[in-house]
Amino acid sequence: MVSAQRREFVEVFTGLRPRQFQRLVKAVHRAGGQALDPGRPGRPWSLSLEDRVLLVAMYCRTNLSMPQLAPLFGISTAAVGRIIKRHGPLLTLTPANRRPGSNDVLVVDGTLVPTRDRSVATSSKNHRYSTNMQLLIKADTKLVLAVGQSLPGNHNDCTAFADSGINTACGDATVIADGAYRRNGLLIPHRRQAGQERLPQWKEEHNASHRRGRARVEHVFARMKNWEILRDCRLKGNGVYWATSSVAHMHNLALTG
Template sequence: MQVPSAERRELIEVFTGLRPAQFRRLVQAVKHRGGRAPDRYRLGRPWALSLEDRVLLIAVNYRTNLTMRQLVPLFGVSSAAAHRIIDQHSPFLALARTRRHPTADDVVIVDGPLVPTQDRSVAAPSKNYQHSANLQILIDAHTRIVLAVGRPVPGNRNGCQAFSESGIDIVCGDAIVLADSAYRGTGVLIPHRRRPGQESLDWQQDDNRSHRRVRARVEHAISRMKNWKILHARRRRGLAAYWAASGIARMHNLALAD
């Protein structure tokens, strides 16, 4: 059986959503952050796969959410090697912190999708009828680039709690933040609420309509990220859901860059 390899250019876009040139930039970033081969003068087993194939293995894991029993035969490595690759390299794929903090002239949008996970330490029964973690996603309203992914919080937290507990509020800086009604009381811009027994004024309806059009951009970004099946059912523990979502966000940004 022919195993997947980054040398087969037609597989790169299938599993990463990136063109070969964009994939090479991703590999270089991983290498720069510590994914290079072990020093031959130091103790330790060498990697069974090249750096390009290790990045591709993680992308296949994110895209398909195959179990290790299914993933291992595809790349011809042992289960221990596959676990080691995913554990050690997932943080290298994660979204890098932006050097430029949003300013008062910027407009950002935040939303919190629920990611089902079996790790009960970061999950709770949620409105999607599963144990899920809430992952706050922050995007730039103009470029639609994902700026940050918040640390996972239990899925039974509302938007107000998740906004601060995930740390995403700090990343927003001084920017104008748009969000839905779940973020009431956080100081972000939310739609006008209609009081019981009263009708919304015409100008409030116009504002809400404009707000929905802009805020839909974060929902579109999350929808594209959820093409990666791992965000439908995360099996690994700890911060694995965060690393997966952050790595997917990085590939999403690279695909939008050109």
């Protein structure tokens, strides 16, 4: 049986070291993870809190189906579904204690997360039904500060910046973005004007520096998609958001140790 008591399972199935995993468990505990299932009041959970958190983290990491997870933990498929439904949203990223200030440099970008729920997804440029997930990171540490609400995958980043609510997390910081974020007051690359063959040298140098900074958010997307749920999310409704936010939380824990 898979259990959080066996330390070797934690890193294999979650991507977190045991100490990092315990920080995740404490965060879930503070968010109310010890409470009984509201749908079955008075009936205790079949797994300990550590095992419930491990199950949800393993679900995000491996994207195994509920019938596949059930025998690994020695519980029913229905119990797995209840644990994921109740505890999944408790793993999400918590807001930062301090709003970004004028000395902070952030990077924002969007990524497409394929999902089966067509009520929150549309056919997108990755040729799959996907949602547009906006991510805001700190440029110096690559820590995720905020995750925007999920939007249909055909949303342009220019409008998704405000529609997802990610703009409210920027504070007074300087925010770097690619050229898709025009008219949002962000720091985007210089573009050639009509009839202009090439940019001045100083603008080319600015763009090169801008690309190096902006690449950091692409590195974060690549690391986060080691959690397989972001490659084919089977959750419905708001599940795409909490899955992305939970993965961002675990990504941060993996970076900070």
